[in-house]
Amino acid sequence: MPGTNPRELGLLADCDNCFGLCCVALPFSASADFAAGKAAGEPCRNLRDDFRCSIHEQLRQRGYPGCTVFDCFGAGQKVSQVTFEGRSWRQAPGTAGQMYAVFPVMRQLHELLWYVAEALSLESAGQIHAELRQALEETERLSRESADVLEKLDVAAHRTEVNVLLSRTSELVRAGQPGKDHRGADLIGARLKGADLRGANLRGAYLIGADLRGADVRQADLIGADLRGADLAGADLTGAIFLTQAQLNAAKGDAATRLPPALTRPSHWPDTRSEAGTQTRAKPGSGGRSKPVPGDRGRSGGAGRRSRRR
Numbered sequence: 117m118p119g120t121n122p123r124e125l126g127l128l129a130d131c132d133n134c135f136g137l138c139c140v141a142l143p144f145s146a147s148a149d150f151a152a153g154k155a156a157g158e159p160c161r162n163l164r165d166d167f168r169c170s171i172h173e174q175l176r177q178r179g180y181p182g183c184t185v186f187d188c189f190g191a192g193q194k195v196s197q198v199t200f201e202g203r204s205w206r207q208a209p210g211t212a213g214q215m216y217a218v219f220p221v222m223r224q225l226h227e228l229l230w231y232v233a234e235a236l237s238l239e240s241a242g243q244i245h246a247e248l249r250q251a252l253e254e255t256e257r258l259s260r261e262s263a264d265v266l267e268k269l270d271v272a273a274h275r276t277e278v279n280v281l282l283s284r285t286s287e288l289v290r291a292g293q294p295g296k297d298h299r300g301a302d303l304i305g306a307r308l309k310g311a312d313l314r315g316a317n318l319r320g321a322y323l324i325g326a327d328l329r330g331a332d333v334r335q336a337d338l339i340g341a342d343l344r345g346a347d348l349a350g351a352d353l354t355g356a357i358f359l360t361q362a363q364l365n366a367a368k369g370d371a372a373t374r375l376p377p378a379l380t381r382p383s384h385w386p387d388t389r390s391e392a393g394t395q396t397r398a399k400p401g402s403g404g405r406s407k408p409v410p411g412d413r414g415r416s417g418g419a420g421r422r423s424r425r426r
């Protein structure tokens with residue numbers, strides 16, 4: 117029976133045991149996030165023969181900030197070492213296409229494992245821990261299927277099933293909180309400075325570039341929220357659920373931003389407190405524009421990108 121520790125579950129990216137899959141399998145376009153684009157299956161021009169990134173220490177300076185906010189949740193090493201038993205796409209080019217197809221499937225399974233493991237760590241979700249445990253075991257079992265099975269797996273259907281439990285977890289955690297329902301809301305650039313977002317449902321909300329300085333986001337559900345460029349300086353995210361490191365890495369913050377204990381302060385955040393980030397919180401109920409959209413689109417966390425190859 118698998119435990120719930122992300123490290124024991126293999127959910128922490130281990131680039132040393134991966135064949136650079138995020139730098140080969142995934143496509144990206146030339147943009148503010150990537151200095152040069154590439155097609156799916158084409159190795160990035162910066163990927164070395166040893167599957168490491170030649171510009172890892174200067175990704176932001178060299179125009180690849182998108183690579184600093186990617187997280188495969190350990191899918192890269194699982195596909196490389198378990199599914200394909202240590203045979204790289206260079207050693208076995210005949211299986212490369214299948215490996216590239218399996219990688220995003222595995223990433224979704226591992227992301228689900230991450231969320232379910234977090235749910236199992238929440239005491240307030242205790243009444244559904246048995247069901248969550250089953251979901252964890254089934255997802256873990258699927259992740260160990262053969263490449264042929266994984267390639268054809270209806271991962272969206274599995275995701276929908278597990279999401280029912282994650283939504284129930286969210287309701288249990290947020291019960292009794294004043295949080296509003298901003299699920300799927302268009303909050304791009306919203307002025308939420310000092311807002312009371314305690315226990316808010318921000319599942320899949322678009323918070324790109326939102327001003328969340330000094331906001332109270334405790335116990336809010338942030339699964340799939342797009343936090344790219346959102347300013348979290350001085351915000352309190354203590355107890356926020358389903359927030360990932362990739363989402364944080366895509367946002368801005370400062371030394372006064374309070375984080376859930378499992379997450380770490382991104383290295384590009386300043387070590388100092390910004391003046392605006394320590395403003396007094398606004399009265400409960402205040403906030404920026406909001407357009408709740410029913411239904412969770414099941415997007416992956418934020419920009420979904422955390423540090424790529426080391």
Ligand code: SF4
Pocket residue numbers: 138139160161162163164168169170171172180183424425
């Ligand atoms: S981490 Fe480096 S090698 Fe990988 S995609 Fe980004 S720039 Fe390319």
